[in-house]
Amino acid sequence: MSDLSLLTSIYANVEHFASLIDTVIEHARTSATPTPGDAQKRLGQLLVDAGDQGQASQSYEALMLDSLLRDPSGETPLDLPQLGSRLLGGAISSSDQKQLEILAQGLERERSAVAGRLRGRG
Numbered sequence: 001m002s003d004l005s006l007l008t009s010i011y012a013n014v015e016h017f018a019s020l021i022d023t024v025i026e027h028a029r030t031s032a033t034p035t036p037g038d039a040q041k042r043l044g045q046l047l048v049d050a051g052d053q054g055q056a057s058q059s060y061e062a063l064m065l066d067s068l069l070r071d072p073s074g075e076t077p078l079d080l081p082q083l084g085s086r087l088l089g090g091a092i093s094s095s096d097q098k099q100l101e102i103l104a105q106g107l108e109r110e111r112s113a114v115a116g117r118l119r120g121r122g
Helices: 003-030 038-050 060-069 080-089 094-121
Strands: none
Touching: 003 038, 003 060, 003 094, 038 060, 038 080, 060 094, 080 094
C-alpha cells in the first residue's frame, strides 16, 4: 500500500469515528430518552473493544480507534472501556459528554495532522 493510500485510509477512519462521536453527542443533547440509539451502542462497543486494542473481539475498527486516540506517549486520554460501558448502559451524563468531546478534539488533531501530510504528498 502506498503512503498516499495509507494516509487516505487513515483520514477516512478519522472522519468516520469523528462523525460517530458527533452523532452521539448531538443525540445526547437533543434526546430526552435514556435508551441508547444505534450510534451510541456502536460507539460504546467500539470503546469497550478498544480497551484491549480489539484483540478479544477481533475488531480492526477498535484497534484503529485505539491507535488514533493515543497521545504521543502512547497513552489513551480516558478509560475507554469504562466510557464505552456507560454509553451502552443508556443515558449519557454531562461528564460522559465532556469525555466524548475530549475524544473528538483528539480526533480533530489527528485529522489535521493527516491532512497536512496528505497536502505535503500532493
